[in-house]
Amino acid sequence: MTARLDAVLGNVRVPASLVADPARFGGRRDRDYLAGNLIVRGGLVAGMTQDGPADIDLDGRLVTTPFVEPHCHLDKCFTIERLDFAGGRLLDAIAAQAADKSNWTYDDLRARAERGIREMVAAGTRLVRTHIDWEVDMRDADRLPLAWRVIGELAGEWRGQIAIQRAVLLPIAAMADVDYAQAIGRVIAQSGGVLGAFVFDQPERVAGIRNMFGVAARHGLALDFHVDEGLSPELDGLELIAREAIRIGHVGPVLCGHACNLAVIETDVQKQRIELTARAGLSVVALPSSNLYLQDRGRSIPRERGLTAVADLLAAGVNVAFGTDNVQDAFCPVGIHDPKRTLAMGVLAAHLKPPLGDRLPLVMQNAAKALGQSLHSVDGSSVDALLIWETGQLAELVSGGMQARCCSLRETLPAG
Numbered sequence: 001m002t003a004r005l006d007a008v009l010g011n012v013r014v015p016a017s018l019v020a021d022p023a024r025f026g027g028r029r030d031r032d033y034l035a036g037n038l039i040v041r042g043g044l045v046a047g048m049t050q051d052g053p054a055d056i057d058l059d060g061r062l063v064t065t066p067f068v069e070p071h072c073h074l075d076k077c078f079t080i081e082r083l084d085f086a087g088g089r090l091l092d093a094i095a096a097q098a099a100d101k102s103n104w105t106y107d108d109l110r111a112r113a114e115r116g117i118r119e120m121v122a123a124g125t126r127l128v129r130t131h132i133d134w135e136v137d138m139r140d141a142d143r144l145p146l147a148w149r150v151i152g153e154l155a156g157e158w159r160g161q162i163a164i165q166r167a168v169l170l171p172i173a174a175m176a177d178v179d180y181a182q183a184i185g186r187v188i189a190q191s192g193g194v195l196g197a198f199v200f201d202q203p204e205r206v207a208g209i210r211n212m213f214g215v216a217a218r219h220g221l222a223l224d225f226h227v228d229e230g231l232s233p234e235l236d237g238l239e240l241i242a243r244e245a246i247r248i249g250h251v252g253p254v255l256c257g258h259a260c261n262l263a264v265i266e267t268d269v270q271k272q273r274i275e276l277t278a279r280a281g282l283s284v285v286a287l288p289s290s291n292l293y294l295q296d297r298g299r300s301i302p303r304e305r306g307l308t309a310v311a312d313l314l315a316a317g318v319n320v321a322f323g324t325d326n327v328q329d330a331f332c333p334v335g336i337h338d339p340k341r342t343l344a345m346g347v348l349a350a351h352l353k354p355p356l357g358d359r360l361p362l363v364m365q366n367a368a369k370a371l372g373q374s375l376h377s378v379d380g381s382s383v384d385a386l387l388i389w390e391t392g393q394l395a396e397l398v399s400g401g402m403q404a405r406c407c408s409l410r411e412t413l414p415a416g
Contacts, residue, residue, distance in 0.1 A: 010058060013063070014038070062389040066385070067123060069128040069363075110150050113154055128163070170196075172212075178211055181212065216250070231295055233269075
């Protein structure tokens, strides 16, 4: 029998941060939750009542929107076991990973990337952006990397379970060439991708950033930058990106990952840069695992965390999210593709205070916005779009404990 689309699901808990209008939603306020009986009408969540009969008792379990992974690397993941690499700085990791590319066959890429996708789906992730290294050939911009094609193939196969965005990752110096930038933009637009680049201290970064914005506007592309992935005060990519977005009045989604030195530069410069970031409408994705692992090396005990200024960005109204970044590769030798674990690490590294429910949008609604998408709140969502967890505690959920397992809310509806 099919599930009834009209039902009352008794005794559930919904994080208040995932409800657009808690006052109208109903239910009983219990710390950072709304508790009560969830009302489903026509397959949509209509609200919550505190009492009355219910079709089923769900024993206080959590109902949430799905997780979003805004920044990972499915082409690199699960390679650490074959790397002769014991740790180092960012450039050491780049070199070690580049040396591994001789192993990137079709079967190898497919097996590793699909393992990562399976982890995300099991964790309750329904939208992801993966970066894919792009081999720069100034004479042939049309040549698609094998990883781009393999992960595109997987995206089609997993459609309906998880939406996979692919972002090209190339050095910003390549984009300083106008003809090459336009050619890459055309190729990425044709294959439904996102235009991205690594911005560090390259002399060509100003021209490259300007060309990327021009290409994005021409082809309607989202932009994604690995930017200022270091602690030197000389790194200024975030500011250059913000100023260019403001200068041309850019309206498309622009995501900036890392921005590590924002947390350690002088206070006046930091304040100005954060204000520019907010005014430009940029999203910033903090990446705690790789930044904690790679930044401030050279000491017996690191003193600087390498994480961007999360609290200050949030206070300024910047759209901030957390991303998993690298998993078991040269950039981070441990990890799993699970935004819950990433949020837990980010709470520790950024000293984010409870209640934990207030932090869920960092790996849900905020993360979706960073990817140019909207993730509906619980109120008004379809039961097909919502998850119900075995646990009723957010600390258990975010910590990834034994009860942090989920299924579609539709699966709990009584049979019609």
